[in-house]
Amino acid sequence: MVNIKINDKHITVKEGTTILEAALQNKIDIPHLCYDKRLVPYGSCRLCIVEVEGQAKLLAACSTPVTPGMSVRTETPKLLKARKTVLELLLVHHPLDCPVCDKAGECKLQDLAFKYGPAESRFKAKRKHEPADTGSPLVERDSNRCVLCGKCVRVCGELQGVGAINIIGRGFESKISPAFDEKLNCEFCGQCIDACPVGALGRRHFRHSARAWFLEPRDNVCPYCSVGCTVTYDLREGKIMRARGVEGKGINNGNLCSKGRFGFDYIYSEKRLASPLIKKNGEFRRVSWEEALKHIAGRIQAIKHAHGADSIGAIGSPRCTVEDNFMLQKFMKSVNSSNNIDSSARFGYAKIQEAVQMSFGLNRLPINHESPLGKDVILVVESDIASTHPVWGLNFLKAKKEGSNLVVADTRETKLTRHSSRWLRVKPGTGVALLNCIIKIALDEGLYDKAKTQKIEGFSFLSETVNDYPPSAVSRITGISEDILVKTAREFLTAKSRLITLTIGASENTKGLDTALAAANLVILTGENPSSLQMPAEFCNTFGLWEAGVKPELGGKNAVSMLYKPGAVKALFVMGENPVITFPDSKTVEEALRSLDFLVVQDIMMTHTAKLANVVLPASCWSEKEGTFINAGGIPQQVNHIVNSFGNSLADWQILKNLSKVMGAEIAIDDIKKLREEFKNNKSVEQPAKLTFNPVTYTAVGEYDTEFPLKMITGNLMQHSGALSCMSKGLGSVIADAFIQVNPADAQRYKIRDNGFVELSSIKGSVMMKAQVSDEVPEGTVFAPVHFSHARINHLTSLSETGSPPICAVKIKAAN
């Protein structure tokens, strides 16, 4: 620790702290424009200059580390004069168009000019008259207002790992722009907008829509992925106008991705449902809540009477709050006496849970946001963390920058592979073989924790199983050369600290239960804690959904038995889910739903599933209701009620509570507090860890054959995560259309043009969409994002009832 004095105030700070950080930590303000806590000090704005006793020159506080006994002054006549001059120099260029600038009122340059005095500059020079870039999606750039602090450039390159913009040119001519003055073509995370101290970068949809001083900031949890970022929403007259990340708030500490920053507008979609609907003769009719609930109660009771309680089922939602999901399972279990309840997590997170239970004996394994930092080796298995969990992904880039060996095994070229230390371009779905090979090398070379692991159940079976996975064999399976396999394995096994990460999302098809088990085997073998295996939940409340008990217990039917066998249930409640689009092999699901006697869908919009329903109930969405999301780290976070509910919509838990009462059940829940209390009492207790090896074998899936020669990978895009993001106009302005990525060689072989329509078929059916010719996928593989409901990618996919990944074999041809 170092003792210093700032303005005669004695303060103690950590060694290596800069003067500016020391001052800010102690609530002493030093003006600055180019400093950002997340970035390396840059020292371009020269406003943070301070006087240090014994130093003749003025020093930039942002880039001068403290030394013992240092005495600093932050406001002296000399400094005031110097800062005033710096501001005058900035104002030479600055257009002073504050009356029409969205930044006015929260502009740092405006505030500084107000504080230090100059309204104009003594210096005369030409102003810039560059046309503003208003043609890029989401982000607007007006380089005339730019003060060239370079914060956006550094946020984009250093923090976000993109580098879409930079300072182009030199001297008076320099400006911030993408290469060749093109339009922005980036992730559209918008981090640069929040970083900009002036009005040079702005939100396109916010332009000229509200003055900063009329905005009312309200914090809420982001409704997208399971990282659970805290977002500050600025409201005007009860409407969310924009979203910001604020430094120091939440797990994200000011960082947001494009979904979090621009995706909130789905709540204002014109597709929202405003009142309950009952289908009569194939037509939906608006009805009152009373009529709808009475109708449902009558039908459910009749079906229960005729076919028994086991004929009723329910599907919960990882997008709904813990309260909503808890109420749904309570409604099923205590009102309907049925254990038939499940969710889309069946195709994703349930596999993670199963692996955690089987391998570690734990009932939950939350991730740690900071886990990648400081690890010697990080192995990412066929997962695009930077797209599925973008803000967590930043920590992977940071770890790499700080010296971690980031090994990414992935078929597709992704942001993470571009930032990796080593990219293993494995064939799709071969993660199990790769992991088994590392285990084999560990056993052969004695590079494992012998004392800890040899007594663990399954050890001898494991060593037998992996005998089939020597580097020579695995090299043929994965397409990675033997020496690289051996080298990677040795690096991983001899590292001081290591981490394995993989996601299993409902839409991802290159990983299965077996992949998670193989990864767990490796973690146990190296003697690491279970937390060295980080498998995050998928959506904002996937973790909470599981905790709330939306899973089939005590012999209840799961999503597979309910939705893939017509007649398995007679009546179904679907809350906030769209199985017709999001579940694999969706044609079968649709048939099952059509064959139901009674289908109730409660959702925020008229989904494809809702169209099949007998009764559709309008639900309030996130921000329109109170509740809790539990993030992938197992941290419960309050969802705040910040805007009015749309139309006559109600929170899902309220709908179910009302319905229970109409059905005459005694549920003793009047408000959300009671509901939360009951949830707390019902929570399963932490189990002690019990390690077991579960050896798994690699099964070739979707093997090449003559009719369907291509392997199709499905997954996520950075700007989309499903139905919500597709309702957002903002995100839709970046990507709104479905596409299939095809390697140039395959494109040539099948005579496919970039952007041309293609017909894609699998054994299950065929769909049409546009092709995107790109070498992000290797020859023989195609990639399809599954978010876009009109493309119906899930018409092609199949269910994997074993632990192997449900990779899909397809063929492609140009459509005429």
Next chain:
Amino acid sequence: MNLNVDETIGHIKEAISVSEKNRGVLIYTLQRVQQEMNYLPDHAMKMISEKLGIPLSDVYSTASFYKQFYFTPRGKKIVKVCTGTACHVRGASKVMEKLESEFDIKEGKTTPDLSMTLETVGCIGCCGLAPVATVNEYIVGEIDSAKIEEIIEAIKAE
């Protein structure tokens, strides 16, 4: 210049990551490409960006900082007319005018047939020979109407 950074820096190569090495050779790569192609076409910068793993905006930012890099094709003959004090006094502007009207281009531009690029320089340090111009590597001093015709003919012969 030796591009084989590994050999040049011997033991400390371990300490320098691949990305840092790639950044180190960026300007040299740009120079070499320009030498080959006589300017920096967009597609060449895109390729440099991909191969070195440096974002395209970084490559373009670096190139655009230096006056030595050109983003449009240059002529086979590069004529630089000195406009320093001595040359100015001895009629550099007339030399420029003549060349500009003869080839119908402005300062800093290249003729459409890529035969010549016309530029000005501050001073090339041989004021005794004013007015002076350089044509590629050659210096033409004491330019008069005869010599300027020679220059024009040499360019037209290209």
